[in-house]
Amino acid sequence: MKNGSRALLECANVVKRFGSLAAVDGMSLTVAPGEIVGIGGPNGAGKTTFFDVVTGVTPATDGSIGFDGHDITGVGADRICQLGIARTFQLNAAFESLTVRENIDVAAYFGRARRAVPGLRLGRDVREHTDEALAFVGLADKDDVTVAQLPVLDRKLLMIAGAIATKPKLLFLDEPVGGLNTKEIDHIIGLVERLKAGGLTVVLIEHVMRFLLALSSRVIIMHHGKKIFEGLPNAVAEDPIVVETYLGEGTRKRLKTFFTEGGAQA
Ligand SMILES: Nc1ncnc2c1ncn2[C@@H]1O[C@H](COP(=O)(O)OP(=O)(O)OP(=O)(O)O)[C@@H](O)[C@H]1O
Numbered sequence: 001m002k003n004g005s006r007a008l009l010e011c012a013n014v015v016k017r018f019g020s021l022a023a024v025d026g027m028s029l030t031v032a033p034g035e036i037v038g039i040g041g042p043n044g045a046g047k048t049t050f051f052d053v054v055t056g057v058t059p060a061t062d063g064s065i066g067f068d069g070h071d072i073t074g075v076g077a078d079r080i081c082q083l084g085i086a087r088t089f090q091l092n093a094a095f096e097s098l099t100v101r102e103n104i105d106v107a108a109y110f111g112r113a114r115r116a117v118p119g120l121r122l123g124r125d126v127r128e129h130t131d132e133a134l135a136f137v138g139l140a141d142k143d144d145v146t147v148a149q150l151p152v153l154d155r156k157l158l159m160i161a162g163a164i165a166t167k168p169k170l171l172f173l174d175e176p177v178g179g180l181n182t183k184e185i186d187h188i189i190g191l192v193e194r195l196k197a198g199g200l201t202v203v204l205i206e207h208v209m210r211f212l213l214a215l216s217s218r219v220i221i222m223h224h225g226k227k228i229f230e231g232l233p234n235a236v237a238e239d240p241i242v243v244e245t246y247l248g249e250g251t252r253k254r255l256k257t258f259f260t261e262g263g264a265q266a
């Protein structure tokens, strides 16, 4: 690790096979505390599967994963969350018939500690974490709305609120602005910047390049389960292999404008 600082996350040669398909094929990734690392790449590149393996949703076929001094290779999702990794999902994941507050209560309750025998009452700490998370994402006024009635932006905010209610050290965001309009994307950019300012370390997947490049201190591009690029945001569109396999010439030109003129069209 640069400057001798200790890595928060260290993934070495992670492989995930589904039958003969290596969805993740030897991914190594080191994340330092306080970084925002962005992951891009074509559909089916293995980005979500990589998140699933690191967050314990599915076990790795090979490789090792270390987090905050723990070997979390093969550890289950609930324990990994309690150790301090939270995530959101590419598709909406929530209890549809529960209210906004009830959803976040569940995250705050189960995400923080082992609950071998769940109690009937939520402690004050759970209520405080829920209140904080709802206020942080701006959903406090909608706390009694049933989730099924929420518009798309609020659903994204709900997933982020659930994740931060677990008080993570590391947050994984899987396409946090997929399906959102420009103004909504800016809203989420502001929110992630506030999370970073609060000291949270973030790894995010996104196809919306404007979002990915604006927030990331380092960008990784995956293709066929492998890392094909790792570097600074302004170098992504200069990489011929990334342009050929993912961005295309049109996006490359738009991104050039993005960096030279601060354009918003990327
Ligand atoms: N449970 C599964 N069983 C079998 N194959 C799977 C499974 N999950 C994912 N795959 C396959 O693994 C590959 C990687 O999928 P993944 O969802 O990780 O890609 P991605 O980079 O997140 O793509 P997108 O940008 O479309 O979300 C794809 O070929 C996909 O079909």
Ligand SMILES: [Mg+2]
Pocket (backbone or CB within 6 Å): 047, 048, 049, 090
């Ligand atoms: Mg995906």
